[in-house]
Amino acid sequence: MSFVNTSAFKSFRPTPESIPPPNAVLKFSIPPGMPVHIHPLNPVTFLLRAAEIYPDKLALSSPEGPSPVFYSYGVWTQRVQNFAYALKKFGFKPGETLAIIAPNSPMIADALQGALAARIIVCPINTRLQHHEVEYILEHSQSRLILVDHEYVHLVKGTKIPVIVSNDTGRVGDPYETFLSEGRRFSQERGWQGLDVEVDENAGCLLCYTSGTTGRPKGVLTTLRGSYLAAVGNSSDARMSKDSVYLWLLPMFHAAGWTYPWAITFSLASQITLRSVDYPKIWKHFLGSGVTHYCGAPTVQIGIVNDPAAKKPPQPISAIIAGAAPTAHLIGSLEKIGITPVHVYGLTETYGPFTRSYTHPSWSSMSLEERSKKIARQGHYFSTAGDVRVVYREDDEKTTNAGGKLVDVPKDGTTIGEIVTRGNLVMREYFRDPEATSKAFQGGYFRSGDLAVWHPDGAVAIMDRSKDIIISGGENASSLAIEQELASHPHVLEVSVIARSHVKWGERPMAFVILHPQHAGKWRGEKGEREFEKDLKAHARKRLPGFACPEWVRVVGELPKTSTGKILKTELRKVVAKL
Amino acid sequence: MSFVNTSAFKSFRPTPESIPPPNAVLKFSIPPGMPVHIHPLNPVTFLLRAAEIYPDKLALSSPEGPSPVFYSYGVWTQRVQNFAYALKKFGFKPGETLAIIAPNSPMIADALQGALAARIIVCPINTRLQHHEVEYILEHSQSRLILVDHEYVHLVKGTKIPVIVSNDTGRVGDPYETFLSEGRRFSQERGWQGLDVEVDENAGCLLCYTSGTTGRPKGVLTTLRGSYLAAVGNSSDARMSKDSVYLWLLPMFHAAGWTYPWAITFSLASQITLRSVDYPKIWKHFLGSGVTHYCGAPTVQIGIVNDPAAKKPPQPISAIIAGAAPTAHLIGSLEKIGITPVHVYGLTETYGPFTRSYTHPSWSSMSLEERSKKIARQGHYFSTAGDVRVVYREDDEKTTNAGGKLVDVPKDGTTIGEIVTRGNLVMREYFRDPEATSKAFQGGYFRSGDLAVWHPDGAVAIMDRSKDIIISGGENASSLAIEQELASHPHVLEVSVIARSHVKWGERPMAFVILHPQHAGKWRGEKGEREFEKDLKAHARKRLPGFACPEWVRVVGELPKTSTGKILKTELRKVVAKL
Incomplete structure (x- = not known):
């Protein structure tokens, strides 16, 4: 180090x-x-x-700032x-x-x-x-x-x-x-x-x-049981060992850092804390401190690969990505500098990650774009998790489960249902809120609220949060799927898509885009932005069905985000409501 | 493959x-x-x-014999x-x-x-x-x-x-x-x-x-709980992953193959079964089937390194060794062909391994002999085990624990006590034998019957089974420690030491030795064997206190063993009783 x-x-x-x-x-x-x-x-x-x-091994360090420890x-x-x-x-x-x-x-x-x-x-x-x-x-x-x-x-x-x-x-x-x-x-x-x-x-x-x-x-x-088993699952899944060095970018206050605080000690590994996500410092430690693992939402990952100091670190690094699926562009950028993207999925209610896109040997012969679509799926459940299913509710009043029996959607990659899970990686309850708990546990499973399809190979893939689906002319368009395609435009750094009401179609997609700094110059000014809009729409038409193509595109300097890097679509909706 | x-x-x-x-x-x-x-x-x-x-990955194969599957x-x-x-x-x-x-x-x-x-x-x-x-x-x-x-x-x-x-x-x-x-x-x-x-x-x-x-x-x-957690511990400890290939040499009937049947599936790895320990076949799979892990007692390991086909395999292999501590010679021989020895310790009552000699960076600068002494220790408890202690029984009749309170021996590397453990990697009971169970669980711990010291760095090291200690002139000599030193003689392939009664000293050590095939010629015949005895005793005197030096040495063609490769000292005792 x-x-x-x-x-x-x-x-x-x-x-x-x-x-x-x-x-x-x-x-x-x-x-x-x-x-x-x-x-x-x-x-x-x-x-x-x-x-x-x-006892003498470096366990926990805070090497930056005025008082390193x-x-x-x-x-x-x-x-x-x-x-x-x-x-x-x-x-x-x-x-x-x-x-x-x-x-x-x-x-x-x-x-x-x-x-x-x-x-x-x-x-x-x-x-x-x-x-x-x-x-x-x-x-x-x-x-x-x-x-x-x-x-x-x-x-x-x-x-x-x-x-x-x-x-x-x-x-x-x-x-x-x-x-x-x-x-x-x-x-x-x-x-x-x-x-x-x-x-x-x-x-x-x-x-x-x-x-x-x-x-x-x-x-x-x-x-305690769930935290123990989630930590074991994370350590095993990320292949952490006593030779690993974990760099803290994900806030520890966020779902207890996805149980990594204990995955690290289970692995006998070392950890380094940074008070903030500071890209030059991150690169200093990637290049000089033997960092092998870190977790972060795509936003943080984008900042890492775009930092001027980015280059191939001397040791292999695994980037554990959650919060949103990584785009092909991000996956390619990480791999180019020798960082292995590991896409996991979970919620605070599931101790952070409980599924992963498990890679398959056949993927190595695929194009980056094809392969990225596989990696972007939420995949299969962790070794210590109990289950993951994509279901719909059978409204049979005779069933004993409040809220109806949960029935698996067909594994056809197209039928949309809700991701549910149960077992040791599910929270015990919403504290002091039995009503919310019993609602979340309806049918004997924890209901994630995430809408997904189930692929023939058993991988689940999120289409959207239920409230983020765009219903355009009676068709369900997944804002995530649209974002995934728009992000493949080489000049797009980040993009978020939400529904905007439309007289004829009910709703139509509207895209908010941050341009890649290297290309922003080309589309400067109002005229430039209109040209970019045309260009992006043409890009979309080649890849998406008509009902899913964005009707409106707005270039922005930044996107509203939660403290953990998730884009706040609620804020974008407020903007749209005023249009 | x-x-x-x-x-x-x-x-x-x-x-x-x-x-x-x-x-x-x-x-x-x-x-x-x-x-x-x-x-x-x-x-x-x-x-x-x-x-x-x-679903399509090769999980279980039996590639040899008339009906491969x-x-x-x-x-x-x-x-x-x-x-x-x-x-x-x-x-x-x-x-x-x-x-x-x-x-x-x-x-x-x-x-x-x-x-x-x-x-x-x-x-x-x-x-x-x-x-x-x-x-x-x-x-x-x-x-x-x-x-x-x-x-x-x-x-x-x-x-x-x-x-x-x-x-x-x-x-x-x-x-x-x-x-x-x-x-x-x-x-x-x-x-x-x-x-x-x-x-x-x-x-x-x-x-x-x-x-x-x-x-x-x-x-x-x-x-089921213990088997789950032992398997997790073994997988994590052996760093198995979906890229691992496990070769079965350890019998699956022996303590359920140390829970590896489930450690392998936990790791999403592949396994290969062989009906018998056949060294040419083992080497065929080491060299051609991508084997990364196998378990075996030192006897099996000796057979592997001495096989004529032995050479550096194309992939790293971990040899998980238990049943007896590996000698310096064995460790050196394994390392020379790129096989990493991993020394673990356990009993059927502890789901197989529950401790390991965890390596330390400082060992890399040690001589093979020094380092091997460290590796030969039983070490520290597994991630999913509950504890390991070295204790003696305090004969305080007032304690509630039948059999007296268990008190830790000092961590001085010399005081001998008994290895005990408790927690998820301890059996539930001896079936239909509550008396034996309660005897084994006296003091709230499982009593292994293995005598050991506790080193200042917290590692436990077995000196002997209680019945294998040799009491020579009032001194306790560990037959294992003597074997370890005798095995460092370059012409010794395997050695076992037991007590033989002695008029003056009560007991004295007697060694049974198999010579290394490459050197056996030098010591042929009765005269040769007497010369070898002299040579080995001189070797011992440089390394052991007088009371621990063998009084008698016998060269043998083979040693009696259990089906799992442990030397049957009871059989040797029968031989000695007739002398």
Whole structure:
């Protein structure tokens, strides 16, 4: 790793309370009466094991910014223990909730281990929410304490809940470090053996509020068992190992970083945090720190391949892509610099990814465009997931399942149904919302709300969110399918398509396009944009049925996005409503 | 794979009943009332998933012998389903036991999936047992049906239990194929949806009788949950993936092949079975079939590296070694031909391996001998295991644990204690033997009976089975440690050391040695053997304390071994008793 030779690395010393005692026993205490042949699944055990095997290995680092920190597995595990005891000192009881508001940084990495170790549920809050949204989540989650990064203190202004601020320094004097150090003192060196293992593996683990494009956010409550198994699935699927280095671009507050915090420790790998998605820094670490894995939405991936520093890194890198399907252009651009795109699909309710487009040997002889269409599919379910189906609802009132029996659509690649799943990679419930839970679980499956087809080879492929389907002249046009085709125009950097009402056809597609910087010059000005519109429509007509061709094209400088990089179609709809 | 171009491969057609119907639904039926967020862990689900993702991929092949067979995941999964229905047709009820006696061959691979699919416990019986031992196991296991390979029919002669013989042809007319085909017909094409998932993940899975060097064999009963998690641990630890090819040398009847039958399907990998450990055939597949993984005791590994065909294979191969620690000589020989030795440790009671010697970067600068001593340690526990400790029993009658509280030995690399473990990779019980179970589980841990030290870096290292310790002049000498040092003599191929009584010292070590064929000539005849004895003793004196140096050395042509390649010290003791 490039930073191993820096003076920041060489001179870094963790706080005294971060240093583990000699001969620390790295195991939870086991209450009497536990069967010898069962231990409850708990993702924190991966960290304890990593610290047993590789205590001196670099586990967690935050190498950028004014206060770089570098923690070995031994030291980090002690800090996680301190975190757990700090919660106990505060007065937390098992099953209560801790809120955390932070960018990718050691504090949130600690929380996703340390709170679990204290049997406390963590509620990671999106840093890009408004004050009133944060207020709602804090109240709804019944959070008893808030850990907040110094940059986001404004989000908790006026709250009555106790707050601890982190200056993200890792140095003595930082209030967060004081919190940890007091935890260590409170422990009286009882260590891990002073912490009881949670015997119920279906106990709550994370409480993640959906960023919900409409309506009030819902709190997705996951379990220890689900988090353990999702992490195993991600590690196995991404082929992570002790030689892997994971770079944090995906926010850890987003569906607990898709359970990668535990997939990394399961794999005995190292992780690097960056406070923000900063392309020059990303490339610095791609080229110098041995990064092998990262996750990100297509938007982030587009930024990576278009950065001037982009070139083939010395080691293979896997780019785990979700949030939207990657386009052929993006796949080609990643592969050209030796980055392997891995397309996965999931929702906060499914612990992040639970399906993947599994590659097939026959794809290697396909054209990039053909192959990309395969990679863009959501594919098959993960090793530790329970199932994935594409179904429609049979409205048979005699069935016992509220909402009708779920019937598989034919695997014909054209009939549209809804993606559903069940099993260990499904959340336990929407917190304090039994009505929403039972609605989401109608028919004995979790209903994703994503509309998809089922291909003859068993791969599922999303056509759209149900609300994003465009009904043009009675035909269902998938906005995603249209976007996929428009994105293949060489001058399109990003595109989003939504429905706009039309006198004759009911609805017609309207496309919002960001031009590729290298080609934007050609289409400058109003006249240029009109010419581009003509060009793009001609491109579309060659690839799409008439009802799916965009009726309107607008060139824009940027697209409205959620904090996690998803395009906010609700905002585009507001623009269209005013036209 | 070399055999893909053979006429045997090209002309092979599975039986008509092995062909899956179009649009098969590859999922168990889920009883009503199952929570949406839980699916019971069951290793058969890995096979169903593999058949969904890669139906046409080669899953299971038996390429040697008079009747080669090659099954894709789609076909094999149908055969497994037929197997499950054949058990139902026979009248099996969930939880009953099926016995199987077969070498590595498709039938036993089928059984380890198909019986589970029918919620039947499989009892795989060691093919090298005596008739009366098999009789005992069949009776004790309460087996209702026996599947037996044609080569082992003599083992079930006179039994009253129904028997189905396999001629291992995979062709119409083979009684085993008739059994499967009738299963298919009995299913009336209800498919996987006609088979209920086992809702209790702690239900019995395998019943493996320990080959027990002394006393009556005990039936180790494992669970579906444990088998699932052990398979995940093995796959992750061996870094298996869809590109892996596993070659079966370890008998599948031995602790269910260490759960590799399911680690392979979890990984979406391919497997090749060989009926016997045949070194020329092994090398044929190493060099021509893309083999990436195999498991075997050191004896098998020695045979592999000493085969005349041994040379660097075109792809990396991992040799997973257990049963005894590999010597420096073996490690060096494997590495020289590009095979990576992976040393794991476990017992039938722990689903096979549950610890591994995890390599450390600093080892690469060590000499082979130093490094081998590290690799020979049993190491740390697996990702999905619960724990490993080295303990002694505190004889405190006030403790609630029968047998006293278990106290960790100091991590000093010298204090000897017993290896214990607990959690998901521990068997559920000794079948129909609550007394033996409670004895093995004394203190809330499974007691392995293996004596070990705990190193400062947390690695455990076996010194001996308790009965194999040699007490010489009041000093405890580890027969394993002595063997390790004697094996470093360049002319030693294999060595076993046991205690022989001694007038003055109580016991003294006696070594039985097989000479390396290349050097045997030098020590021919009685005089030669006496000279070799002198030479080996001189070698020992440089490396071992006086009490651990062998007092007697005997050159032998072969060593008595169990069917799984472990040296039978009981047999050597009989030889010594007569001296």
